[in-house]
Amino acid sequence: MGNRIYSAVLSTLFLLVLIVPLGLFLVSPRKEISTAEKRKLATFPKVKGNLQGMLAFPKQFDIFYQDHFGLRDSLIRASNAISLNVLHLSPSPVVIKGKEGWFFYTGESVIDDYYGQRQADAISMDEYLALFADRRDWLSRIGVRYLFIPVPNKITVYDAYLPNRIQRSRGLSFYEEFIAAANKEVTFHDTVNLYALFKRHKEERQLYFKTDTHWTNEGAMLAFNQMIAYCKQWFPEAQMRAISKDEFSIDNVPFSGDLARLMHLEKEVGETVPVVHIKQPCAGTDQPLSAQELALLPDRKAAAKAPSTNGCPQQKLTALVIHDSFGNGLRRYFNERFKRVIYSPNVPFDQLKQLISHVKPDIVFDVWVARNMQRIAPDPQLTAAVLEAQYAASDKVRLRVDNSLDINSVSLRHDLRLQPSTDGLLLQATSSDPYFVVPFTPPADGERYLVEVNVDAPQDTDFALYFTTADDQGTIRPQHRVEQNVRKGANRLLFRLPHPHVKGLIRIDPGTTTGTYLLRSLTIKAVPTTKQ
Numbered sequence: 001m002g003n004r005i006y007s008a009v010l011s012t013l014f015l016l017v018l019i020v021p022l023g024l025f026l027v028s029p030r031k032e033i034s035t036a037e038k039r040k041l042a043t044f045p046k047v048k049g050n051l052q053g054m055l056a057f058p059k060q061f062d063i064f065y066q067d068h069f070g071l072r073d074s075l076i077r078a079s080n081a082i083s084l085n086v087l088h089l090s091p092s093p094v095v096i097k098g099k100e101g102w103f104f105y106t107g108e109s110v111i112d113d114y115y116g117q118r119q120a121d122a123i124s125m126d127e128y129l130a131l132f133a134d135r136r137d138w139l140s141r142i143g144v145r146y147l148f149i150p151v152p153n154k155i156t157v158y159d160a161y162l163p164n165r166i167q168r169s170r171g172l173s174f175y176e177e178f179i180a181a182a183n184k185e186v187t188f189h190d191t192v193n194l195y196a197l198f199k200r201h202k203e204e205r206q207l208y209f210k211t212d213t214h215w216t217n218e219g220a221m222l223a224f225n226q227m228i229a230y231c232k233q234w235f236p237e238a239q240m241r242a243i244s245k246d247e248f249s250i251d252n253v254p255f256s257g258d259l260a261r262l263m264h265l266e267k268e269v270g271e272t273v274p275v276v277h278i279k280q281p282c283a284g285t286d287q288p289l290s291a292q293e294l295a296l297l298p299d300r301k302a303a304a305k306a307p308s309t310n311g312c313p314q315q316k317l318t319a320l321v322i323h324d325s326f327g328n329g330l331r332r333y334f335n336e337r338f339k340r341v342i343y344s345p346n347v348p349f350d351q352l353k354q355l356i357s358h359v360k361p362d363i364v365f366d367v368w369v370a371r372n373m374q375r376i377a378p379d380p381q382l383t384a385a386v387l388e389a390q391y392a393a394s395d396k397v398r399l400r401v402d403n404s405l406d407i408n409s410v411s412l413r414h415d416l417r418l419q420p421s422t423d424g425l426l427l428q429a430t431s432s433d434p435y436f437v438v439p440f441t442p443p444a445d446g447e448r449y450l451v452e453v454n455v456d457a458p459q460d461t462d463f464a465l466y467f468t469t470a471d472d473q474g475t476i477r478p479q480h481r482v483e484q485n486v487r488k489g490a491n492r493l494l495f496r497l498p499h500p501h502v503k504g505l506i507r508i509d510p511g512t513t514t515g516t517y518l519l520r521s522l523t524i525k526a527v528p529t530t531k532q
Helices: 002-027 051-068 072-085 110-114 122-141 174-184 194-201 217-234 258-262 300-304 325-337 353-359 380-393
Strands: 095-097 103-105 145-151 248-255 271-278 308-310 318-323 340-345 363-369 396-401 412-414 416-420 425-429 435-440 448-457 461-469 481-486 489-496 502-509 515-527
Touching: 103 258, 122 145, 122 174, 122 363, 122 380, 145 174, 145 194, 145 217, 174 194, 194 217, 217 271, 217 325, 217 363, 271 325, 308 325, 318 325, 318 353, 325 340, 325 363, 340 353, 380 448, 380 489, 380 515, 396 435, 412 416, 416 435, 435 461, 448 461, 448 481, 481 489, 502 515
Parallel strands: 145 363, 318 340, 318 363
Antiparallel strands: 095 103, 248 271, 308 340, 396 515, 412 435, 416 425, 425 515, 435 502, 448 489, 448 515, 461 481, 461 502
């Protein structure tokens, strides 16, 4: 008897599992968005009258049904909860369940970066530092200061809460490599080392959310006060002050962050977090930019991202803050310490130049989390303007190759005949790999160099310049080169030597095609390494 009842109950449950989702599918209204997955759901496929359409319909309908069967969101949440609470595994492929309620984001190569798999070589890091140096120098020409604020990924600050198997594989992150290079070299210094700051203070207060990728209000405040320290050095007359304890109060509130949403468990996974309230705020609500200012954004999409402005009239300085989502947590503090702040979320620097030139803020802050750092792209027009100004201002010529070159002093050449002429140095290439080598012995170590090349080419081709460093011991390495496209006829090139320690030899490859080139001149100048 008992076995019959058990079999009947089991059969009934099995039928319900089959019938209920189908029944709800037939009678329930169609959803466009899955609340569990935070994505757009498939729409009912169109029925096409041809054979190909009829054959494709079953598969398309299956996708539609899988997105709309009854109790789908509830079943997904239940499955995810079992995975997290019973199996102790994150149900999301981009979230790691850590210790003591901590969760970590691993998408966008964050975990690869933690393992040290995104390191840059000396040349690529030098070029990356130059990107920010160009911004700084361009802004300096119009009287504006620049500060770059990279924010470390949570996984590098609170890695003690990662599973042990992951901790054991830690490498050098790109953030740490960048800070080390900025501290060591002289190209670009104007950056804030939040990683070191957070490592010192992470035991005193919670700087990142456990269930979110972002920093807490207190983490953002700690970072902001470090930025103010730079402002005090640059603008002592403004009497800038850090946000002090008597200016704010803290409420502890329940919170469930973006990592909980990625696991579709925002109702099940949460924490209690401190929320900072400014007691007597000077600033009001954010306001849109004026129509005149918005018109200075060349891309209408940039204007659609809604730059806004706020500030405290009692303060003295103005600022423009370029930022990703981490900048949102800084706004309450910027509003209290600057007369006017323009917030520009996710708008590229090159699209802000006209606005900056018009507004002329005292300082531009550039705030990006580490996982977004390598997305920051150079602005070729800005770089060209900076290089032209630096080259024109320098009188420190370290090498010049023209018709005055002693041909007999060229000890190494390949498939190339050299002959001085009235207008320069004739280079007769007899293969697709012509080159000659000249010594380069600058008087100082650690100088930075710009190269100007004036060359006439017989065809469209590629000009290349190879260089050695102090560590190469006279061996020219393939990766130590700069390449530029040249057109048939006259060309003028201006570029950096992208390495901090160029010395020894310079190899000049005029092109990759046979024929006669005219090298009118090649000049290498030393340029200032810091903003004057």
